[in-house]
Amino acid sequence: MLRRKNYWLLFAILLLALTSLSPSMELDTTEGSYPLRQPQSLSKQPDSGDQGRVRSLSIRVSLSSEELKELERISSNYTLSSGIQVVISNVGNEENADMLKQELTTGESPDIIMTDGRNIADLATRGFLLPVDVYQSVPGSAPLTMLIPQMQWNGYDWGVPLDIDPYVLVYSPQRLAELGLAEAPKSLEQWGLLLNQLREQQEKTPGKEQYLLGLDSRNPYGYITLLESMGFSLASDNTAALEWTQYARSYFYLSSRYNPDLWDMLQSGKLAIAALPLSEWQQYGNASLTAEAPMEMAGNKGYEAMHSRFFALPAGSSNPEAAVNWLAYITSSTAQLEWLENTKRLPALDELYQSSLPEITGLPFDSKLLLSDEAVTEEAPGRWNAFSAATTLLLTGKLDAAGYKAALSQKSE
Secondary structure, eight states: OHHHHHHHHHHHHHHHHHHHHGGGOOOOOSOOSSOOOOOOOGGGOOSSGGGTTOOEEEEEEOOOHHHHHHHHHHHHHHHHHHOOEEEEEEOOHHHHHHHHHHHHHHTOOOSEEEEEGGGHHHHHHTTOEEOGGGTSSOSSSOBOGGGHHHHEETTEEOOEEEEEEEEEEEEOHHHHHHTTOSSOOOSHHHHHHHHHHHHHHHHHSTTOOOEEEEEETTOTHHHHHHHHHTTOOSSSOOHHHHHHHHHHGGGEEEEOSOOTHHHHHHHHTSEEEEEEEHHHHHHHOOTTOEEEOHHHHHTOSSOOSEEEEEEEEETTOSOHHHHHHHHHHHTSHHHHHHHHHHHOOEEOBHHHHTTTOHHHHTSSSOGGGGGOSSOOOOOOTTHHHHHHHHHHHHHTTSSOHHHHHHHHHHHHO
16 A cells, blocks of 8 residues: 555656646747748659759750740650759850850859850860769760760760751852862862862953852851861861962852851852751752762761750759759650651761661761761860851951961960
């Protein structure tokens, strides 16, 4: 009986102690470092745990209106499968270049940017990009071998190619026949002969507008096309080609970006040859004109006169893992086939050129030229910008051949 009383006494003392402590043991219902989890709507639910609470991605591109619609369509399918909203902004090429310089410096860039493939290495070496293969193995399938030097630096991949646009020489066979050639020139000597024939015709019909070659003065790919057709490359000693350019440039018809007048000039005989992107030829070419690949004519290895568009991750990207997943979706073989079918822009994946697709086998040159086992030798980072600037100055008469070489030599030092 005494033992039972002791138990009750101990219980009463314990109850009294708990009652005296209870006012200081209230639950903290404020949101601090560990806020209460809120349910997410299905439309915003991330598709994998590694993306955390990513709700959206911001992407900036430089596309035509038709290309933008196609990219938005493919991207909307990604949103349906992942729950991640994708906001795509579209700007012009020049505006995009200016924005890149400013935003990459301040770190206020979108999650993904689009740029010329030849800019990738320069941006990477300056610390403006994140390596895409750190977050995932290279998105998509293996790219064309010639694109690999553009995307790799220091053992990492810094960009993902979307498509390519080789440059071609477009001409009227009838007009060239009048100038004494059955096809486009294949050497510096043949270009010289063509120019001489044009000059003789001008002397017979003074005052009549006649031009040898149409080029975009603000885009170096047209001039690279000329060099390749002569048998030169960016890395070779092309002094003879530069000196000829200095002599012949008064017979060039210089334009800026897309110029619809070139097509009328080619058909009327006012312009003998034009260096143009394949995409323009496919859209505006007709049976009265012919297009040839410069490297096919000169027998060069690689294809330097080829514009490529790449996606890249800015160093300030806030969602690199989710961004790379979007890139993997957009550049997959399935998406690339849709891109080819609806935009006519050639894909960047090697496997699609192995499958004999009718859209690829119907090119005005042998598509196997794009499957070279040798990658195009890439210039040192920053040299491409120097080459572009020097080319514009050379074509517009502000640099002679010696000045052009000196400008590139200073960049190499």
